[in-house]
Amino acid sequence: MNVNFNNRDPVYLQIVRYFKEKIAVGELMPGEEIPSRRELANRMKVNPNTAQRAYKEMEEQGLIYTEKNHPSKITTDRKTLGKVRDELLVEAVDMFVTSVRSINVPVEELLDLVRVKYTANDDKEA
Amino acid sequence: MNVNFNNRDPVYLQIVRYFKEKIAVGELMPGEEIPSRRELANRMKVNPNTAQRAYKEMEEQGLIYTEKNHPSKITTDRKTLGKVRDELLVEAVDMFVTSVRSINVPVEELLDLVRVKYTANDDKEA
DNA sequence: CATAATGTATTAATCATATAATACACCTAA
């Protein structure tokens, strides 16, 4: 449960993203139970209300569901889950392209920069 | 003087970025005068203090300099100017790679996504 | 000289976010 919060984005959104990443890489399975609001708040050292807000957001997006008096669970809707990875990717690509478009960089130079940086970071995973 | 402000980042930083982009693509030349704080505030419909803060930031980064009672000017230090483009690029690439690393996407898939999106946007420039 | 424009500084107000403190209804499990 390691999350590196930045100061820029709201904490509750960073929590949502944390779960989306877990879903995208398959670490969270359909129907799997996730920590209760209070439990998560303890682990992440945030206020229970912040955890609640994150879960509420995820519920509205259909990523989790909640049965009475049970910790929420990952949705069993495969279609919804399948979209998560693509959405994260598309969102990142869109933001990136938007931010570099104004610089007028040749596409090949841009791709090289990404390739070098991305493969360099592979080391850290090993 | 068209700037599309987003709600996420501080306006004064978006102004700084606006000028950096102009510098990066060579639209602003060394020694060139830029609008006064009040003038810029008028054009961009922001508070003069916001313009002041942006200019102060640029001054601290060595991008502009100010002589008494004259609008600030772009620095004549070519070295400083030359770095701007690279810094914008590296910064964007770093952020992008960081955000997609957690998704474990194959590098070629990632590059394809960027290529498609980036070249698709070329149309809008024409 | 004097008006107006410049940069600069100080203080106040605003705003979103996050946290805090409680409370409530429900249910599980010992």
Place this chain on the structure above:
DNA sequence: TTAGGTGTATTATATGATTAATACATTATG
């Protein structure tokens, strides 16, 4: 049965960043 754990909701407070309002000193320029 009951003690403790669920989710949920409400209200208040704190905090930091941002923006706004205002004032000040300087100087170019007509």
